[in-house]
Amino acid sequence: METSVLKHIGILGGTFDPVHLGHLTLAQAALKECNLDIVYFVPAGEPPHKNGHLITPVEHRQKMVELAIQKHPFFELCNFEITRQKxxxxxxxxxxxxHKLPGTELFFILGADSLLEIESWYHFEELFQLSRFIVVKRDKSTDTELLNRVAFFQSEFHASIQLIHGVRMDVSSSEIRSRTAEGQSILSMTPETVQDYIKQHGLYQSETKGYANEHQ
Known part of the structure; x- marks a missing residue:
């Protein structure tokens, strides 16, 4: 899709080690409920918060994202963090x-748990000036803490935060790595193309590689 016609761009970042169906469900919910033109999947190159932990080489993580989204016309890979040298x-x-896409509205997509931790992010106040936020709740219950934080960010930083409900997916990248290392099935946890890639390249075969637990 030509960037010149894009007006509302969703951004879903993560280590994607590996990408799984929860990521795809998160992106699809945001795309549909917020009328986005496209969702960019942004694999991390050298995630600052993963220092001290081994992460699968970026070429594998990028390829798995490409395989996972190849049949989704409104999902696209963004390699900005991959090509960054730091x-x-x-x-x-x-x-x-x-700067690259003037005239567009950016919508940063994340789960409710991540929003509750955002004050630990680098220059988090600036994020609210650069992008709107789409926060996906895992269920339809009212979370007082979440609503309080949303109200605080809106009041203190004029943040634009939209809460939406996503289909609950009890799956994480760390669980996929663990199950693969133990020789267990990861069926229905990640697309079949990604499952095949993991098998072909012998990824996550050892439990002792020190991967960091993460859900995005």
Missing amino acids: PSYTVHLLNHLR
Whole structure:
């Protein structure tokens, strides 16, 4: 899709080690409920918060994302963080996209648990000036803590935050790695093309590789 016609761009970042159906469900919910033109999947190159942990080489993580989204016409890979020669923070990504795509609205997609931790992110205040936020709740219950934080960010930083409900997916990248290392099935956890890639390249065969637990 030509960037000149894009007006509302969703951004879903993560280590994607590996990408799984929860990521795809998150992106699809945001795409549908917020009328986005496209969702960019942004694999991390050198995630700052993963220092001290081994991460699968970026070429594998990028390829798995490509395989996972290849049949989704409104999903696209963004390799900004992959090609960056140093650790990249979300604020760098959003600044890059704002300059590259003038006239578009950016919508940063994340789960409710991530929003509750966002004050620990690098220059988090600036993020609210660079992008709108789409926060996907895992269920329809009212979360007082979440609503309080949303109200605080809106009041203090004039943040634009839209809460939407996504289909609950009890799956994480760390669980996929663990199950693969133990020789267990990961059927229905990640697309078949990604399952095949993991098998072909012998990824996640050992439980002792020190991977960091993460859900995005």
